[in-house]
Amino acid sequence: MAFLVPVLVGAGAVVALDRPVDEPQVKVLEPPTPTPVTAPAPVEEPTVEEEAVVEPEVEAEPEPEPEPEVIAEPEVELEKPAPAAGRLARLRARLAKSNNVFSKGLLALLAQDDIDEDVWDEIEETLLMSDLGADPAMELVDRLKERVTVEGTRDSETVRAMLREELVAMVDPSMDRRLTATRKDDKPAVIMVVGVNGVGKTTTVGKLARVLVAEDREVILGAADTFRAAAAEQLTTWGERVGVETVRSEQEGADPASVAFSAVETGVAQEVDVVLVDTAGRLHSKANLMEELGKVKRVAEKQAPVDEVLLVIDATTGQNGLAQAKVFTEAVNVTGIVLTKMDGTAKGGIVVAIQRQLGVPVKLIGLGEGADDLAPFEAETFVDALIAS
């Protein structure tokens, strides 16, 4: 399945820049400085008498030849991000902890000759520990029970194939996980990234910019996280590494909606493909902060429609993260989930739980702190990684 519609440039895509690399990469929003209006000085026509008293012209010293101006070309080494296609397969080893639960734990239990009720309980418990959620865990146990009865004797390959089939069905390959990242109606695609504190929003925006650059898209970043002082700097650095401009405000605590507006405005003017807007982490329990998120979206939409609102969830927070997520889906129309920190958790089942409870597909997963450790989510590749031997 293609990750982004409709153009997918494969490996080795050249990073396209629409301006020379020595231009400043940061657009800083500053109050406009009033331009003093000065009347042009009247040009006086010289009179004839005046002309008569003009001293004979002394030959002026020849002006020294100006030194040719040397423009220092800053050494901007642009990085070439890894292509997005096939990333999940390449990073599958990062799911080692989840793999331990499914492949080592679950498969061993299922491969036993006699699976009695105690073993089925243990299977269900293992599924619950992976954060699959109570209903899906029960459903899966029922499906497996049914199949084990029908299949009779089972070798480990049959069991693996059976579990794979059932898990893939639960992760649901039919969900539309494509990310809108294509211009339409002469406007850039706009993607907003939201979530609670510290889940990895800024990092995700930076990594996503690289995914898009790897696909030859032109991107603008908007640092609408005006709450955390370092966030704009962090985002700017991510952008600079791949030649992407960041629109930000130098004023701490500036109105995030106005930064988002300016970022989209810049994106429209520069005719880029995608504007990525980072927002501040906020507690789902703070109604005013959730309202602010709605405002950021509305104000940005005065320039161009927001196509995607990606909710970032830290996979290690499990079911607690789910409760937070619900509030976000009520405040803004969340179109996709980014599950971060999947490299550090055994709770791979959270993918199913989130999709079931929120009705929103997981579109991307974070598998590490490295710049290219963000992968488009693919149901089958994900399940294969979980049950790999």
Ligand SMILES: Nc1nc2c(ncn2[C@@H]2O[C@H](COP(=O)(O)OP(=O)(O)OP(=O)(O)O)[C@@H](O)[C@H]2O)c(=O)[nH]1
């Ligand atoms: N291991 C791992 N760490 C990650 C991943 N994604 C992000 N992180 C780390 O999580 C930490 C927080 O990331 P940020 O991007 O600053 O989080 P944020 O949501 O923007 O934070 P606030 O703006 O304070 O809400 C950083 O140390 C990231 O490197 C991931 O997929 N795996």
